[in-house]
Amino acid sequence: MSEPNQPSNDGLPLEALSLRITNYLACTKCAAEIATLDPPQSLQDYSQIDAGFTDWGVQIWCRRHQLNIVHIDFQQQRLPADFRRLELS
Numbered sequence: 001m002s003e004p005n006q007p008s009n010d011g012l013p014l015e016a017l018s019l020r021i022t023n024y025l026a027c028t029k030c031a032a033e034i035a036t037l038d039p040p041q042s043l044q045d046y047s048q049i050d051a052g053f054t055d056w057g058v059q060i061w062c063r064r065h066q067l068n069i070v071h072i073d074f075q076q077q078r079l080p081a082d083f084r085r086l087e088l089s
């Protein structure tokens with residue numbers, strides 16, 4: 001068993017498999033548009049985002065505006081990734 005917030009040999013600590021996002025990635029156009037929506041809608045509900053691996057790393061794409069939000073370049077490094085699914089039900 002690993003210590004909290006410390007990586008284990010099996011990957012990230014279990015608590016990292018629940019929602020741990022501290023800074024959301026958002027399309028600036030979507031963020032501007034939600035300010036004018038009636039009825040109001042959250043950016044999370046309004047966004048239509050694709051996320052996935054590319055030849056360079058990981059890309060976050062705004063499907064609504066067909067634009068790049070961020071493309072993270074792994075610079076040919078193979079980074080550890082944890083694809084285990086934690087179900088809370």
Ligand SMILES: [Zn+2]
Nearest residue numbers: 027030062065
């Ligand atoms: Zn957008």
